């Protein structure tokens with residue numbers, strides 16, 4: 008028998024044949040070293056083909072620290088990317104601090120602190136917090152970086168020469184008292200569509216519609232409260248209607264979009280696309296590159312979405328391979344996915360693709376938007392001004408980052424709004440983390456440690472119950488992976504908790520602590536199967552709780568690094584009898600009712 012495929016020319020030939028027959032054999036040589044010729048044509052004999060991804064998550068706007076509702080997008084991108092790592096896929100994950108635009112400018116006016124000083128402070132804090140939460144993107148950058156400025160101006164210039172930009176003098180709100188135009192969030196009023204009082208000059212956060220400031224009813228200047236007058240100003244517009252046909256074709260073909268994104272985008276098309284002003288009279292922004300637009304800046308939303316491109320460019324440049332970004336953005340097989348809130352849908356399904364189309368370059372368009380519903384705090388909307396919610400920094404004073412990663416993913420509002428309550432927090436920590444996962448792992452490892460001297464006992468003979476659980480373990484990577492592939496991260500996590508519950512059920516039915524006295528072999532089998540499940544849970548949990556996964560692997564006496572290919576190997580690479588495990592220790596602890604009460608009352612206010 009050859010020990011390697013390369014030892015026998017005939018075998019290499021059959022591998023190549025198999026490779027050409029099956030799309031799944033892209034990585035054949037990496038995993039086929041143990042295979043015999045007879046198994047070569049099986050699709051399960053090799054790692055699936057490496058896929059290529061650009062994973063994007065909404066850029067937090069840095070006029071404050073993100074609250075949990077905003078943070079969930081960055082966390083989702085991190086969890087998903089970690090899954091891709093384990094699958095062996097190739098990806099870049101990007102996001103960054105969105106620094107320009109009116110809210111920062113408004114805050115700068117209010118506080119007397121220059122905008123750049125404000126964003127420097129928040130950007131630094133956010134980077135430190137991402138680190139604390141183990142959110143590791145390929146490039147988390149910021150919109151004032153020179154590469155971003157260059158890419159945005161370059162795309163705008165291309166749009167201009169391709170005939171997608173026109174000039175027009177329009178009436179805009181102007182505050183006489185503040186002596187300035189009132190773009191976007193400098194003005195607030197009633198939404199003309201849903202009547203929400205508090206709609207901003209560029210978007211209504213209640214119904215999600217993108218607005219032109221003049222459409223607002225009862226508008227007022229957010230700085231001084233004055234009712235604005237109108238004044239004319241020349242601006243550069245993006246001729247969106249010109250792209251209607253292309254956008255329709257793209258959206259109609261995007262049947263994989265979740266229904267909220269699809270419905271919203273199609274409604275936009277039905278209502279008729281309007282040209283959108285690309286420029287603003289703001290000072291705090293990227294200078295508009297159009298001839299005659301020297302005193303204008305680019306609208307913050309336009310430049311922020313182009314950050315998905317510039318962040319990959321910047322990453323490539325930093326790595327000394329300045330052309331490498333094209334390998335992702337200009338390859339039609341790349342899957343470009345976006346983790347966003349539902350209020351950001353139109354910017355990702357219409358504006359961003361339209362910008363890419365108008366540039367004339369052959370960019371890959373967003374393939375999927377994982378657009379979540381809202382997360383509420385104790386049934387109320389998160390609100391910075393009313394101090395409603397939990398912010399990412401204060402959350403760490405309440406619980407460990409790993410707990411929050413679990414809780415946020417367990418609550419991820421994938422199909423409907425989620426309501427964060429302290430009661431739900433208690434139940435998720437106590438019953439999910441502690442009782443289901445922690446308890447199963449700890450009772451298994453402690454039993455092996457005290458009754459078998461820390462050595463995994465022999466497999467013995469499986470009965471139906473053992474086989475059933477072993478089958479569940481074998482199927483877990485596919486079952487949980489299926490949820491990941493459909494961006495159902497919450498369901499992926501809950502199916503892992505379910506698996507741990509099944510493990511507890513198995514232990515409780517088997518009662519190995521009694522069995523060891525009357526049927527030693529069966530007790531051994533029980534622990535052998537249980538330890539396989541512990542390993543499976545550790546690996547499956549790794550995208551969600553990387554530090555916990557490492558701890559479990561450590562307690563199992565295994566190398567605690569998470570590597571490519573690990574996902575598929577669950578239930579295939581088994582822990583052998585006689586393997587010496589590490590020291591079992593409780594992984595989590597319960598929170599008490601009085602602690603919960605304290606959190607609720609003394610939640611640090613900002």
Ligand SMILES: [Zn+2]
Nearest residue numbers: 198201211214
């Ligand atoms: Zn509205």
Ligand SMILES: [Zn+2]
Nearest residue numbers: 182185228231
């Ligand atoms: Zn004013």
